[in-house]
Amino acid sequence: MINVIGLGYIGLPTALMMASHGVEVVGTDYNKELVATLNAGKTTFKEKGLDELFDAAVKAGIRFTTEYQVTDTYIVSVPTPYDKFSKKVDACYVVAAVKDVMKVCPKGATVVIESTVSPGTIDKYVRPVIEANGFKIGEDLNLVHAPERIIPGNMVYELLHNNRTIGADDRAIGEKVKEYYASFCQGEIVVTDIRTAEMTKVVENTFRAVNIAFANELAKICRHDNMDVYEIIRICNMHPRVNILQPGPGVGGHCISVDPWFLVGDYPSLAKLIDQSMRINDGMPDFVLNRIYEIMKEKGMTDITRVGLYGLTYKENVDDMRESPTLQLLESQERHLATGLKVYDPFIEKDVVANQYHNLDEFLAAVDFVVIMVKHNEIKENMDKLAGKVILDCHNICQLPGVYHI
Ligand SMILES: NC(=O)c1ccc[n+]([C@@H]2O[C@H](COP(=O)([O-])OP(=O)(O)OC[C@H]3O[C@@H](n4cnc5c(N)ncnc54)[C@H](O)[C@@H]3O)[C@@H](O)[C@H]2O)c1
Structure with a gap:
């Protein structure tokens, strides 16, 4: 089962797409109002084809909650603004989400960061959080970066047809995460290392x-x-x-x-x-x-x-x-x-x-x-x-x- 963390412009369509293609998905967002709207059967923003995708995902059994789930795969899709003074990425949302994942995730889980981050962000901010929680990366927990390319206005089409990049420490883990995305993505999915994936998205x-x-x-x-x-x-x-x-x-x-x-x-x-x-x-x-x-x-x-x-x-x-x-x-x-x-x-x-x-x-x-x-x-x-x-x-x-x- 995949727990998608952050159900905004990127997390929601991704969760819906996976669920409507046979993957078991639970979507988590800490915004109670947003989760209540989704649970009331309504989408939270306008986008061509999103309502139809939502209906298909609900039929397939997707659930929405404010709670983080105990599962083997997490996709983190939370905001990554920039600091207006230093211009550097502000990774605080990613760090907070990963900290909360650490509270529930079992050993052996894979954490996929889908949020856009600058090269080195995962090394600098995410790895230390995971290690501080007693997980040894590569042994107890796998780390992957899968940035998103879709454009608002044509998200559903692009989710299905764009090529994608997956960065992983371990190629076999990258290939495993690729399978989840390949459940719906008809484009080519390249597997590379994490820093290359971070850099390509920003470039x-x-x-x-x-x-x-x-x-x-x-x-x-x-x-x-x-x-x-x-x-x-x-x-x-x-x-x-x-x-x-x-x-x-x-x-x-x-x-x-x-x-x-x-x-x-x-x-x-x-x-x-x-x-x-x-x-x-x-x-x-x-x-x-x-x-x-x-x-x-x-x-x-x-x-x-x-x-x-x-x-x-x-x-x-x-x-x-x-x-x-x-x-x-x-x-x-x-x-x-x-x-x-x-x-x-x-x-x-x-x-x-x-x-x-x-x-x-x-x-x-x-x-x-x-x-x-x-x-x-x-x-x-x-x-x-x-x-x-x-x-x-x-x-x-x-x-x-x-x-x-x-
Ligand atoms: N919007 C785009 O067009 C686009 C395209 C490609 C990539 N991206 C990247 O995708 C990422 C997400 O962007 P977005 O546009 O979907 O953002 P968004 O603001 O629309 O959605 C983020 C969601 O995450 C939730 N959230 C934040 N912290 C949380 C936490 N700790 N736990 C649970 N939920 C939490 C928020 O409530 C919000 O609903 C960003 O890194 C962005 O750069 C965005």
């Missing part, structure tokens, strides 16, 4: 962050001298060996805006390109705020309360708003001692920020200037409703005349 997200930063930097250069960055990227990408990404209003979520910092924190004198890239991406919400100011000036607008941000989530068609560019922009507004920007997102039902609307038409009626922060399908399908408004399109999705870009 993958760093690759993406650096490439996004390059597109964002081009947008800034082109804005400075009034060149069309989208046309330039389109033409450059006709070169057979060039593939530039699109610029945007910033990067959010718990992966690309977080994991590359781990390398900056651990290797400050070496990770210069990564450091700059993260600063460029983190600077984009401020850049958008400045664009709003410039455009208002150009249009003779003075009332900030007539300006609205479309989208609160960190990417399109999901309800995850962690570290989102819109939240960063609103924080920046506050730091400039300003208030008044209106906000709307079809995926966010609860009131989470000031001046938030819950209906597209009401939101549009309240503003003259719309900033497209997120390219949800809803806005793409209702672009005609923006006619007559001042528009700052941060994603180049609006074909209406007179649109402004970042």
Whole structure:
């Protein structure tokens, strides 16, 4: 039986996927409300195909609890934020979860860390906890790292089809854990050592962050001298060996805006390109705020309360708003001692920020200037409703005349 610890964006779909493919699974989360919601038969976030997967897993017998289970395999999928000062990984959630696993796990168990961690984290923080509890790693207990690659918005498909990496001290243990993942994963599963697995996951997200930063930097250069960055990227990408990404209003979520910092924190004198890239991406919400100011000036607008941000989530068609560019922009507004920007997102039902609307038409009626922060399908399908408004399109999705870009 597998006990999945942490039933968030990653742990829940993983637990459901394994359970619906014949593995006996118990999901544990210390958030009582979350466990109660799952036990009431409801999923805790919106994701394509998740409800169907949930039903299949419940039929197959998955259980949800706040208690850690006595079993032979644990998968730990708890948050790994970064320390805002040192930029290093903050492993406190992983350490706390492993400590609690140690209280119940029998000898011979395997502990799989699925959370993303920087290279060396398992050596530095996890092994000592296990050894302090009297377990000899490799004899009484096996340690594995199985980082996750799925993208919110397409999680169920990617769980089934992505290639995976498993890092283990002992290849035979790695192969055994691979079998659990192979119960549902149709991609290739590579078995390697733990530090390589830690590093590959962080490097993958760093690759993406650096490439996004390059597109964002081009947008800034082109804005400075009034060149069309989208046309330039389109033409450059006709070169057979060039593939530039699109610029945007910033990067959010718990992966690309977080994991590359781990390398900056651990290797400050070496990770210069990564450091700059993260600063460029983190600077984009401020850049958008400045664009709003410039455009208002150009249009003779003075009332900030007539300006609205479309989208609160960190990417399109999901309800995850962690570290989102819109939240960063609103924080920046506050730091400039300003208030008044209106906000709307079809995926966010609860009131989470000031001046938030819950209906597209009401939101549009309240503003003259719309900033497209997120390219949800809803806005793409209702672009005609923006006619007559001042528009700052941060994603180049609006074909209406007179649109402004970042
Ligand atoms: N969200 C993504 O898109 C994504 C993609 C790939 C990898 N990851 C990585 O996966 C890991 C988990 O991320 P997430 O997005 O699922 O986080 P999350 O915040 O959505 O979920 C974590 C869950 O763990 C629970 N939890 C925390 N400590 C616990 C403990 N000691 N015992 C029991 N439950 C505990 C929390 O209550 C929460 O429900 C992170 O390392 C993240 O970097 C995330």
